Amino acid sequence: MTLPLVYHPIYSQLELPPEHRYPISKYRRLFDYLTDSLTLNERHDIKLYQPEPISVNEVKALHHPDYIDALFGNTLPAAKMRRIGFPWSQQLIERTLMSSGGTKLTVDLARQHGIGIHLSGGYHHAHRDFGSGFCLINDLALAAKHALTLDGIDTVLIIDCDVHHGDGTATLLADEPDIITFSVHCDKNFPARKPDSDVDLALPKSTTTNEYLSAFSGVLNLTLAQYQPDLVIYDAGVDIHQQDELGYFDVCTQGIYQRDSLVLSQCKEAGIPIAAVVGGGYRHDHQLLVELHAQLIHSAMTVFLGESQPKTNQC
Template sequence: MLKIAYHPIYNHPLPEGHRFPMLKYELLRDQLLYEGTCTRNNFFEPTALDDSFILNVHTTDYFNDLKNLTLDARAARKIGFPLSEELIAREIIIAGGTAKASEFAIENGISMNIAGGTHHAYSNRGEGFCMLNDQAIGARYLQEKKLAEKILIVDLDVHQGNGTAEIFQNDPSVFTFSMHGKSNYPFKKEVSDLDIALEDGCDDDTYLSILKDILPKLIQSENPDFIYYLCGVDVIASDKLGKLSLSIEGCKERDRFVLQTCKDRHIPVMCSMGGGYSPEIKTIIDAHANTFRLAQSIFF
């Protein structure tokens, strides 16, 4: 059975002007239930992850400053959200959802976190609406529990996974692959193990041709026993924060190819949803829902 992390705290209310990013989580769950792609049994409510797992990725000083709301003003501004106890609790629960979903992926072949994809969080700071790097925490969680050794992170959000690249920059047990918009945020990129920077306006054919050439070769050379997939839908042409030009169908084909590749090679895959900022919320929901529809049709 497909297991999906969802918690009401994912919809944490923010002050006016910051609410839009949070709207999609409940709406996406409701859409999946309404159309019959999922039942309530597919969803599990994650709990807060033990601090020790977070500290495998993030520095003690940074994590304590988050929990105690003692980040200096400049560091807080780089995150982009007004910080609060509930917002930090939300981030810890998202990390818990990704960690638990990773175990479900090993059991069932695939799992999802309806939130997550917080790849701009560095070991010692947050950026771009990201405070704790959920997939990095998940990777360390699996390794500490001896559930995986070699991990591949496939980050196909429109923005480079700069925090993830920094966290694993000297660690050959986790391979970081980011395929992103060349001129998108972050404007100063980190160095992933493999970066593919795409020109503005990259269309379906160009994008899919590159991905379908690279990913199978990468899996063959790295031979991972677990894959994290960051499947942001901010690659589509209507996205306010992206500069690529994929159609919704092109984005769906991207997901189909990644998930089918994992299934064919018997590699468990855990998906965090990442970004999506089109002006119409229904566009975001439909693009994200495709990932769940494909997970059901390919794996179950």
């Protein structure tokens, strides 16, 4: 088999003020790193896909049409743009639509191949009628809704391992019984208000690698057994890392690899297709994020392709 990866250069094509804390270049850096570091054999095992932008009608079927019209037409009040955290630009809108199209395509590829990985995605703080925390529209919820339209998919599970709670996803899908939301996050981190997901695992600041993996694996097993999803969407945020600038956990690099491997192998063993997105990760030096995010692809190559495990930094 081949490992499908979804990427578009537009993901990193956004001009931001100097010192803006969003690591916009990490998508391009991750793509370049993978291209440069994989051996010829490994490259044969990967197939790249470029997405199309998601349609505005699909977005409006999930988000409030007035919010979307104002967002896309640059007529949102300044306070609402500040809550999103990006200056408005046409580039921002185009990049956002493409990224949601990418997560949707990743779901289609996961259904065909058992696995798909999106080198973007995870905009889980976007709510029905407002955006927040660098999230304009919720690609996870859009992709999950799309998945339910596919033959043989009656239940979707979103596993959100970003260190921040998946508040937008939880509220957008609160009345959707066929999409199960599972957030594992830091209890004292953004957002201040954490509406209930179907399953929430809130861990304290300074949670260590062993504490994290032990708590998460237990709840993961229970959740998969209870809901028996036909497809998983996995937000593999690396902002749980001990040196992340917006996370408060004490999880090491190898711990993130183990977490990714746990989710991917559980899904593979249970025969559940998994669509993964890279999610959050915040470091002033964007290149430092790349190896953390690349572990998701390395883990998938090991679990799905039987490639030997690459060397990762020990804790």
